[in-house]
Amino acid sequence: MDSKTCEEILKKNVITCFYERVVIEVLPVFFLIFITSCSNKPKYDYVIINENIERAFSKTSIEIRLKEAISEVDLKNIALEIKNNRSDYDKIWIFYFLPGQEPGKGAWATTHLTPELNVEILGATKEALVEMKSIKVSGEVLNSWFENDAIFPNKKYLIKENNRFFMKSIYPKNKFAKNNSEIKEEVFKEKLKNGLTRYNYENNHGEYYLIEKNGNLGLYDNLGKFKEAKKIKNKE
Template sequence: METKKTNGLLYLLCLMCLGFSGCMETSVTCRTFQNRTLYQIEKNPSKHIGKLYAFQGEVLQAQESNSEIVFQMLTKDYRGSYDYGPSLTVLFNRPNTPIVRKSWVKVLGYIGPAIEGRNAFGASVSSLTVKAIAVTVDGHIYYSTKDEATVEQWRSGELFAPKSSVQSKQTVAQKTKKTDATYAVVGSNIVPGIKRSLDVRLSKKVSEAKLGSIALKLKKQDSRSYKRIFICYYLPDMEVGAGAWATTHFNPNLKVQILGLTSEQEKTLKQVTDDPSRKIIGNWLDETPYAGSRIAIFRQNGKLFLENMFKDGSSGKKEVIEKSSGRKRTFRAKEKNNFGEFYLIDKQGNLQLWDNEGYISTAKKFD
């Protein structure tokens, strides 16, 4: 090949002779366009550069660097089909994603310029490029948190859905929202042969049994062997890397731990009846791992208090002093401490914890 060459055609010829194998079904909706759309794009790619599309197919080859993984895929309208479409060169800014030859993938990304070259027979060939923002590998999705909103639309089937079905889809989503929980891998780090670490975003709290089931699915998606696998789970509003809600670690055997409040513990804390002698300023739920609690600020007998009620039934109460500035209400312990901790009620009514170093966490208001 000459400048910016690709070996896609050679792999295509080989795979046409050898065929394909595998029939695992994807566990996410993630709509894709058919091959005829890709053929139309190939006719005039300049019109489509920068536009968002999704395609599916089988990986021909993959190369990984420190900053991204680049792979070629042979597009197909559905898994198991022998009708091959054009090949795509995919650039994905998420190294350590388990993409290997023959992986079945769906790719969501923006069309880029074609890569020009020559095949083994000297004929001029080109391959469209896609700058991916999300890739599913055998049903498990990988993406960057900055694209989470778009990816969630893709996962739900709303993205690229026919207009006539959007309303129906939304109705179904509303009916299932209270019972269905979804998850997505939002971060990964791999030391080949040693360990694999994953960060997973949950749509809602789940049981220990469900966490164990998810962990086993995530483990199976990568056929490579590791001595240890560490998986951390985060709820929708939690910052990745700042303390997980739960973990499922294979060290080497599976151990499931919920570090924050379970759904049952949350329900119990919220149902606690307030002492009628208290004049309640607010109640909040603190989801801090290991220290989750119900926080109440109230007046009683002419004094102001802040109370933490923990999931094990214990509690702690301290007298506080309110210092308000404009619309901001802040509360500090009457007994001074070296850390300068104080609480701030924000515009949404949630309770933020700060200290001398800055912001720490937010407890959500509830009635």
């Protein structure tokens, strides 16, 4: 065997040895990093929008945004997942909000670990909302809106019956009501100078409805607007 052939074999063995070392030493590290990064990701689809930590009391309060209503089992699993990442705290208070719901106005659901886990859906479940939206109302429907309240969501209908106007509000079942319910109020139409339409009804707080420029239904009292229900398109 000549010297040139020996040199080529030596180079080939060195390169082979180098790649084997890369496979043995580097790839396990890569997969460890990949697995670790994946394990840090939430298993469920939610976003923590706020957290208030009180280390002195070994306590934290967390506000979470969900993409949709989920089951009690899924809420329990999210709570345990969060607890696993905050094992230093004795008490973990977790509040859940559906899309469009604002913190500070009631939570759709809660899972509190104090330290025992307590799961509660305060608002309407996914099934209850579907059932509510399928309810038919009597009278000529002039318009409809959805009020996305965390605990008491409802669908409002502006109805005309016997040349009189009514606002009908349909509420789904929730923690505080075992059955669907309907509230019917006679309203009186008032055309304002700015072109908007106001509907007054009998109450003790100066409350009234106002159809906004965007078609949504504003709920007002003596202090101003306190809620706004979104206009429902005909196909909904």
